[in-house]
Amino acid sequence: MKNLLVILLLCASSYVLAQSADEQQIKKIYDASLTEGKGYDWLNYLSNQIGGRLSGSVQAQQAVEYTKRQLDSLGLDRVWLQPVMVPKWVRGVPEFAYIETRPGLTTNVPICALGGSVATPDGGLKANVIEVQSFEELEALGTDRVRGKIVFYNRPMDPTLISTFEAYGGCVNQRYSGAEQAAKYGAAGVIVRSMNLRLDDYPHTGSMNYGDTPVTQRIPAAAISTNGAELLSTTLKLNPNIQFYFNQNCKQLPDVESYNVIGEITGSEYPNEVMIVGGHLDSWDLGDGSHDDGAGCVQSMDVLHLLKKTGYQPKRTLRVVLFMNEENGLRGGNKYAEVAKKKSENHIFALESDAGGFTPRGFSFDCSDENFKKIETWKTLFEPYLIHMFVRGGSGADVGPLKNENIVLSGLRPDSQRYFDHHHAENDTFEHVNKRELQLGAATMTSLIYLVDKYGFTQPIKVKG
Amino acid sequence: MKNLLVILLLCASSYVLAQSADEQQIKKIYDASLTEGKGYDWLNYLSNQIGGRLSGSVQAQQAVEYTKRQLDSLGLDRVWLQPVMVPKWVRGVPEFAYIETRPGLTTNVPICALGGSVATPDGGLKANVIEVQSFEELEALGTDRVRGKIVFYNRPMDPTLISTFEAYGGCVNQRYSGAEQAAKYGAAGVIVRSMNLRLDDYPHTGSMNYGDTPVTQRIPAAAISTNGAELLSTTLKLNPNIQFYFNQNCKQLPDVESYNVIGEITGSEYPNEVMIVGGHLDSWDLGDGSHDDGAGCVQSMDVLHLLKKTGYQPKRTLRVVLFMNEENGLRGGNKYAEVAKKKSENHIFALESDAGGFTPRGFSFDCSDENFKKIETWKTLFEPYLIHMFVRGGSGADVGPLKNENIVLSGLRPDSQRYFDHHHAENDTFEHVNKRELQLGAATMTSLIYLVDKYGFTQPIKVKG
Incomplete structure (x- = not known):
């Protein structure tokens, strides 16, 4: 009984230390996002210099090239294009x-x-x-x-x-x-x-x-x-x-070749455990696709940028994936999962942002009870940033094809009240994205990736001082 | 021991019944606000037919007359204007x-x-x-x-x-x-x-x-x-x-007479216990004062409307107070408190909405520990509506002068990210208020007023089936 008490006390104190290190790292992430985040500028380019990015369009190809160039400039370990045939429908x-x-x-x-x-x-x-x-x-x-x-x-x-x-x-x-x-x-x-x-x-x-x-x-x-x-x-x-x-x-033309855009920081300790974060690079053609899903793309790119900015080296491999053709085919999501399977890659976590660049409220998780319990222990770390929702439920279309018994799928859940005012319409445009709301979303995603990287999902929480 | 257990079980089961009645009433309030709320239309008039309402201006007087007419139409027990001298500064x-x-x-x-x-x-x-x-x-x-x-x-x-x-x-x-x-x-x-x-x-x-x-x-x-x-x-x-x-x-002219606009539903059981809900009717002159604080005014008016719509008769007296001159003098807030004191009115609760018509996130409370504990027991009732923040802290300028040892002061806390994009500027205009966000705020305020009315603050929670 006495020994147990000592162990409990030790656990509790290392827990406090660990919490405090996590609190510090998460504060660094939010600070960096709110002051040095690149997402808003990237989105400005995607929306105002390129515009709507329907699969198979010139704009979709421009977006592929632009985001690849931007990922190239971040000093990642690998950046590549994953070819995928997509439908081409024109209005x-x-x-x-x-x-x-x-x-x-x-x-x-x-x-x-x-x-x-x-x-x-x-x-x-x-x-x-x-x-x-x-x-x-x-x-x-x-x-x-x-x-x-x-x-x-x-x-x-x-x-x-x-x-x-x-x-x-x-x-x-x-x-x-x-x-x-x-x-x-x-x-x-x-x-x-x-x-x-x-x-x-x-x-x-x-x-x-x-x-x-x-x-x-x-x-x-x-x-x-x-x-x-x-x-x-x-x-x-x-x-x-x-x-x-x-x-x-309108008409349907023959399929054309396009790409998922992928950037990777290779894990320093467990390179074979892969975490991905992503959004979809294609959009409908009526607006400029700022909320759906330019926002999710630039937030996902910012996750890697913010980890670098805050000096955090992931132990596990982290990839940003900008999926092509979510809107009318899901070819990019399917292709990514197909290649991952073919290569027997072990994906442990996939986080998608595809619900608009609004104030983040939390995450949904599609995972085992055990892993959800672990995730819930992180909840208090997010409360200072007004992130309160950790719920079970669907994650996102693009990461869906990766689903299996072991992976944890997750979706960022921003405030949803304004989303359908703009969704798939002419007024899904850049001026309706608030910079801070977008930045808070990127920071929230980065913080979750940090925790997943640090604690993993296959064993109990490792407590580190 | 056995008796205690029986009592506890009885308490627990009536608690469940009570919770369920509260859940139902709150659901009715949110449904009514999202489908029949009047706030957005009122705000449209205030913003687009009247415009900026600087104290002492013609527009401020028009707003007094308009909101009084609207309150008159709600079938309240009393509607009146409370005279107050206000400063008149012109640009x-x-x-x-x-x-x-x-x-x-x-x-x-x-x-x-x-x-x-x-x-x-x-x-x-x-x-x-x-x-x-x-x-x-x-x-x-x-x-x-x-x-x-x-x-x-x-x-x-x-x-x-x-x-x-x-x-x-x-x-x-x-x-x-x-x-x-x-x-x-x-x-x-x-x-x-x-x-x-x-x-x-x-x-x-x-x-x-x-x-x-x-x-x-x-x-x-x-x-x-x-x-x-x-x-x-x-x-x-x-x-x-x-x-x-x-x-x-710009120059300062002599003070002029203006008004707080007040509407009341007299309490059916405890008419001498007064709850107020309000915002400020004046605004700066550059925009049309939609977020600051047209939103708070129309939400407060809607509280009384929504209680009527859902068939709820307050036991305590409920007043909506549209304060004049929050922006450059606080004369309305001071006058209301002065008159209340003179009449020895017993104000038990004052709720202010003056932080914009954005998605509500919670409330701040300025009150005793005991009352805050009571309030915290209501928190779970709000979670289905994504209201998570119940914090101690400042409530609002206009209800501040009512502060004493017994009263509970509270402020609605909407999402704050976009507020200062518009605050006191030319772009504080109607099109930047989202109807649903405004309606959710009104419903959240109405639900809190309902709970305060039902359970009061001076005695332990009364459990009713």
Whole structure:
């Protein structure tokens, strides 16, 4: 009993010392990020000198070259490009749409083609509209009521959910599978309410998929702004026989070669244990992709920069991975995991930032109970920086393909309230990213990487003075 | 022992029931705020139809009348105006300033007079500049080096502090007392770096005070934008003999009558226990005062509206108080406390929202240990809404004069990262307030008021099913 007490006291005192060293290192990281972080300047270049970076575009290639050059300048141990074939979908000339209440009486509404959609027929598509809130409602209407019409999916995001990502999750099937479902009943086209909690005039694009629909039966799909959706819905209530016209010229071209951009600091003690931190370098084409996901890319790059700035040499191998093609294919995420598997690399941790450059609130973790318990012991280290959320849950799309029993997957969780005001829309632009919020996110990620590197995941916490 | 166990079990089970009732009520409050909150529309009117509401201005009077009308429409038990004499300071024609590197070679820089400052002499003031970071540095320079010059206070906000209010606290003496201090050494005028963490072109005004400086010795004081401050500092390093010119025509007029706007729901069981919730209705004149403090006003008004919407009748008396003249006099806050004291009203709780309409993170409390312990038991009720900070500390300027041994003072603590980008500047405008962030703040305040009303502060928590 007495011996146990002595051991406990010893543990407790080394714990205090260890805590204090961790507190100091984390303070150094936050200070460095808030005063010498490079992320905001990198983002300025990506957003304002390059712009939207749709997979397969010239801008995506420019982003690959720019970020590689920047990683080269950081003095890492290795920087390389990992080739990956990506889909190339192009929007073509700007879309155009109107509501026609009677012949010749039209009101223009803002729309944009969904990513992956086919074009409308030459000259556009004009048809009656049937509004639904769900696939069940569509099914109940059946072919007789749907054939030849434009199906208008108008289920809004639930404003009472505190996490706007949850509200998004409750709606996005309309965008992703709406055309596939409507085509089954002979619809001529699909218009989807933008995934946006705010009422405004921006249509929000995003990926969609035709599933098994034969090529000849694929119908064009577009998003309409939330104000446009409200107008269309109100108009339909007054007169169900109105017509809707839209014209879009998007198309799918053959796949092209692109790259994941990777930089590495090789671990000094356990080089075969690999930690990665990343975001996706591609974006949609309407805005400049500042929040989605320029922010996550530059924060991830800053993690390596900030560790160097604070004089910390990782014991484990740390890689930043800027994934290509998260938005419409996930080819980069899949390729990275495929190569890692082929090389039998042991990835112990993957952290993704793909939820905007807003004030960080915490992390989500997809891992074993045991590892989550270990992670939770670090929570108090983050409280001085107002990081309170350590929750179980999904991490991020790009690191998903690495999932196995041993790896810990994690996602940065920034404040989500403003995210869907900008997501996939023309107003996802640089001026909507606050420098300090971005920097705090980078520091929070760097601090977690530091702790994972120091304590690892396979054995109990090693206490060091 | 057995009896104690039974009592404990009974307590525990009623606690669970009570928690569950509280959880339900709080969920109703958040739902109502996110779907039926009126604050955003009220703020739209205050900001876009009325605008900046400097004490004594026509706009301040319009705001008094508008908010009284809105409170009248809520079906409260009483709505009234509380007269208070306020200072009337006017800016006059727009200020103008330049750096003159040699005769005729000038660069304009953005400045604005500090609130309460005197004008420059007719035709403006041109003088050499001496840059300092602190009053100590000024004192060390002494009269010989300072006389006849413009003192340029250029100590920046500390970017490494996570709370930007703390960074503000570390700088604001330059603005508030800079002129008083510089006048002691014979300075001709004062230019102060704007209290802004960001580098931009907006000068930020704010209150200043001459202390005991005789009227004839008062010198003009203005804020310069952070970019302007950087330019001036760099120019001075190249050539300490440059001149700075500024012209401002502000003046102090006689006090005028204005009002605190007050609305009340009289308590059904303890009408003599008064809880108040408020913000300040006046603002600076450069922007439209959306964050400072239109947001706090409309959130406070919404507290009463949301309790009504959710069918909750307070047991204690609840007042919303929209204070006049927080910015340059605190006359409204002082008047409210003075009248309360005269009437021997028993104020048990005062909650202020005056830190911007950003995502709420928690509250600060100025109260006894015993009451803080009670408050901490409510913390878990807020966690589903990502409210994590329950800290001791300052509450708000307007409720400060109510302080005594019994009252609990509290301040809403929103995320502070963006606050000083807008504070007291031309860009404190409506479009920088996010509707959901504002609504979440109102719901968070309403939930706290609900708990205070239900459980009170003078006796142990009453458990009700």
